[in-house]
Amino acid sequence: MTTSGDDPAADFDPPLVEPPTATDPDSLEAWLAALPASHRSGRAPATWRAYAKDLAHFAGWCLAEHRQPLPTDGPTVADYLEAHGELLSLATLRRRLAAISVAHSLVGITRPTAADEVHAAWKRLRRRYGPSQQVRRVEAVLTRTLGDLVAPLSEDSVMDARDRALLVMGFAGALRRSELAALDLEDVQRTPEGLRITVRGRGDGQGTGDGGQRVVDLPWGAHRQTCPVRSWERWVELAGLRSGAAFLSMTKGGKSLKPRRMTGEAVAEVVKRRAAAVGIDPTTVAGHSLRAGFVTSAVRYGVPDRSIMRQSGHRSPASLTAYAQGAVVPQENPASRVGL
Incomplete structure (x- = not known):
């Protein structure tokens, strides 16, 4: 940014030092x-x-x-x-x-x-x-908000079933919108504990990624409306999926499925559309809201960083900071542990 004056370090030219031995x-x-x-x-x-x-x-x-x-x-x-x-x-x-x-x-x-x-x-x-644009901060979709988004959705509508599965699985898996778009049916396996998803890098919406993969386990939910397993199986059943893309595009109005996978942008539009339907300003949410919501909710519930990172794919606690929006780990009151 040296030509535009946006780089505060542009005039920083010190004697050389040895690079750091680690980056934590x-x-x-x-x-x-x-x-x-x-x-x-x-x-x-x-x-x-x-x-x-x-x-x-x-x-x-x-x-x-x-x-x-x-x-x-x-x-x-x-x-x-x-x-x-x-x-x-x-x-x-x-x-x-x-x-x-x-x-x-x-x-x-x-x-x-x-x-x-x-x-x-x-x-x-x-x-x-920038300053000329309306200030916009993408909000995290927290657990309660997720429940609000999926509450109006019908279990008999193909579009509603798809959107519920997208929202619930995106939240529970801390998935990026591109990762949801890149999922294939074969990437989602049923296990006794729930679902096991193979996330193949950050997908480009065409079923490919830019390297690397992780495995994410989604458990049965205590509530039917926000259960990843029930949501996924209902979508697969209504859509008649056999292979290929896990989430398909639909015609305008959701009357029928198209034989092509959703894009990351389409996933974000689902979040915005379902937010607007329950009275949430759609400009305040985006595809990142599901991933940010999981991390923020998990922090507020006192889930250890290592467990959150295993689900989200973050490599260091510091990298969780941008997602945990204002979340503070609850502190246990020692008075509750002394036998009163």
Whole structure:
């Protein structure tokens, strides 16, 4: 961003140091804290601590996406911006770019933030979310909200059955909209405990991904309306699915199925349409809302980070931060454990 003045690290040109040995938050904070005073001048200690957290979040995302965090390249940084444009403010993303830029300058590597791909991605984000646009924060669909979205849906309507399965499975599996779109029928297996889903990377809506996969288990739900297993099996039954795409497009009005898979954009439209139907402003939700809702709900229920990460595919606790919107882990009251 050096030509536009958006990179606060553009004039940062310190003597070289050894790269960090690890990219978790503590290691990165220790690495930056150990820099000589000449490297740290001009920036407050709080700024360096923020940089450490920013770098850890970027590194966690890179690991989950099978990318290299340090050194990295322009396309990777651009993809990171696009992936978080709906979740983070422009100010936060700008600071993330500064942290990435500073880290590469410290070890003597060309700043990836100056790449054309990053310039283009930043311009797109500014057009979508800049000061001239209406402020929009994508909200997480929490457990109670999910129940509200699916409550009006009929069990006898093909479209309703599809939308229920999308919403419930997307939430319970902490799935991205692209991952839902990329699912094939063969990727969803019934087990005694519920469903086992093979998520094959971040799909492009054509049944392919960009590498890597994870296995996600979806249990039986306590409530019929939000049960992943019942929702999936009802959709498969009504649609008569035998192979191929797990979720199909439909004609306008939902009168019949089309012989092609849904796109990620179509998944997001389902979230918006079902939100609008129950009185929720559709501009406040998106495809990310299901994944963010699972993580936020799980944190509020006190689920350990390692369990959430196993479901969502995050590689580090720091990478959960952008999704857990204002969630605070409940603290157990010790008075409840002393036999009163």
